[in-house]
Amino acid sequence: MALPIVLSRLSKRFGSSNAVDDVSLEIQAGEFLALLGPSGCGKTTLLRMIAGFETASEGQILFGDRMVAGHGVHVLPEERNVAIVFQSYALWPHMSVAENVAYPLRVRRRSRADREAKVAEALAAVDLSGFETRRIADLSGGQRQRVALARCLAMDPGIILLDEPLANLDVHLRASMEETFARFHERTGATMVYVTHDQSEAMAMATRVAVMERGRILECAAPATLYGEPAGEAVARFIGDGRIVDAEVLSGDGAGRCRVRLLGTEADIRCPPGRTLRGPGRVCLRAEGLELTAQGAGLAATVRAASFKGAHTRLSVEPLSMPGLVLTVAAPHPVAVGATVSLRVADGWLLPRAASSVAVPVADAARELA
Numbered sequence: 416m417a418l419p420i421v422l423s424r425l426s427k428r429f430g431s432s433n434a435v436d437d438v439s440l441e442i443q444a445g446e447f448l449a450l451l452g453p454s455g456c457g458k459t460t461l462l463r464m465i466a467g468f469e470t471a472s473e474g475q476i477l478f479g480d481r482m483v484a485g486h487g488v489h490v491l492p493e494e495r496n497v498a499i500v501f502q503s504y505a506l507w508p509h510m511s512v513a514e515n516v517a518y519p520l521r522v523r524r525r526s527r528a529d530r531e532a533k534v535a536e537a538l539a540a541v542d543l544s545g546f547e548t549r550r551i552a553d554l555s556g557g558q559r560q561r562v563a564l565a566r567c568l569a570m571d572p573g574i575i576l577l578d579e580p581l582a583n584l585d586v587h588l589r590a591s592m593e594e595t596f597a598r599f600h601e602r603t604g605a606t607m608v609y610v611t612h613d614q615s616e617a618m619a620m621a622t623r624v625a626v627m628e629r630g631r632i633l634e635c636a637a638p639a640t641l642y643g644e645p646a647g648e649a650v651a652r653f654i655g656d657g658r659i660v661d662a663e664v665l666s667g668d669g670a671g672r673c674r675v676r677l678l679g680t681e682a683d684i685r686c687p688p689g690r691t692l693r694g695p696g697r698v699c700l701r702a703e704g705l706e707l708t709a710q711g712a713g714l715a716a717t718v719r720a721a722s723f724k725g726a727h728t729r730l731s732v733e734p735l736s737m738p739g740l741v742l743t744v745a746a747p748h749p750v751a752v753g754a755t756v757s758l759r760v761a762d763g764w765l766l767p768r769a770a771s772s773v774a775v776p777v778a779d780a781a782r783e784l785a
């Protein structure tokens with residue numbers, strides 16, 4: 416049965432440095448949560464603490480209502496009833512596929528008939544029926560990872576922890592494995608925590624993504640929210656290569672749209688609904704929110720680099736109004752480096768924290784002006 420995982424004020428110190436720093440997070444039963452962040456941000460340490468391979472310096476971990484770490488408790492990994500999938504597969508090379516998948520069931524002294532049924536079902540779930548007698552050495556990397564997943568399935572765990580399971584696979588195989596993982600998640604219904612530094616992988620599979628930086632969780636939200644409506648500048652920059660620019664909020668409808676002046680031009684963009692704000696703010700711009708427009712009509716910029724992508728040409732452009740800032744835009748046709756183009760800001764996101772900390776609600780501002 417899937418269990419929720421609750422992390423409360425969890426920290427891990429190695430010497431004087433905090434690898435995990437005051438992390439609190441509730442992972443729902445049956446959720447697929449990705450821990451995403453650059454190398455060294457603490458995601459593996461956090462996963463190892465959930466698994467029980469690391470003790471907590473502070474804080475606690477609950478699986479459902481069972482305390483597994485904290486308040487002097489440290490439940491050993493083998494007693495936590497979690498399944499773990501590593502990038503190194505951790506299979507027994509001298510055993511066959513079926514023997515590997517059956518291994519945890521054998522340890523639990525399940526009957527032969529039960530083992531055989533579970534192994535057949537687990538191998539079918541990862542498209543490896545017919546591979547029962549193959550040796551691990553005779554499998555590809557993707558097939559080995561699928562055996563590791565089948566072994567997990569056969570254990571029927573409530574919690575599955577995955578540490579960069581696709582890191583050793585090539586790009587094409589990774590894409591097909593993303594589907595396998597999604598089906599695997601559906602099938603097990605288990606709570607899954609998936610560590611990766613690859614944001615496209617995290618965004619494609621997870622129901623929520625926790626973005627980590629220097630041991631802390633910056634934001635934890637659904638992929639579309641992180642991408643479209645990030646809460647702060649660090650996540651806006653990290654996810655989808657967003658660019659942050661200063662803006663002046665001119666007016667807003669209170670329902671999630673506002674008019675801003677930015678980079679010497681005006682645009683209608685998205686903003687947090689609720690209070691209508693005006694005053695200075697910070698806006699996240701992404702390549703797909705910018706469009707080429709008729710010469711002289713929008714924001715003038717110089718093309719600094721052009722890279723042909725097949726369906727479009729990706730341009731790096733420098734606005735004349737802000738030298739040094741490099742924006743990216745998808746152009747429907749190639750444009751020469753050095754040319755001047757005009758851009759229209761078709762979409763952007765007014766960052767909430769910057770806005771609420773400096774901007775004034777329109778109603779109040781109007782009263783002040785009256």
Ligand SMILES: Nc1ncnc2c1ncn2[C@@H]1O[C@H](COP(=O)(O)OP(=O)(O)OP(=O)(O)O)[C@@H](O)[C@H]1O
Nearest residue numbers: 429433434452453454455456457458459460461612
């Ligand atoms: N056993 C240890 N002893 C000392 N420092 C450690 C230990 N394990 C991890 N660290 C440090 O803790 C920090 C977080 O490491 P961690 O492996 O959790 O990061 P990560 O985000 O998983 O990185 P990567 O993607 O490179 O694996 C790093 O600065 C690392 O050097």
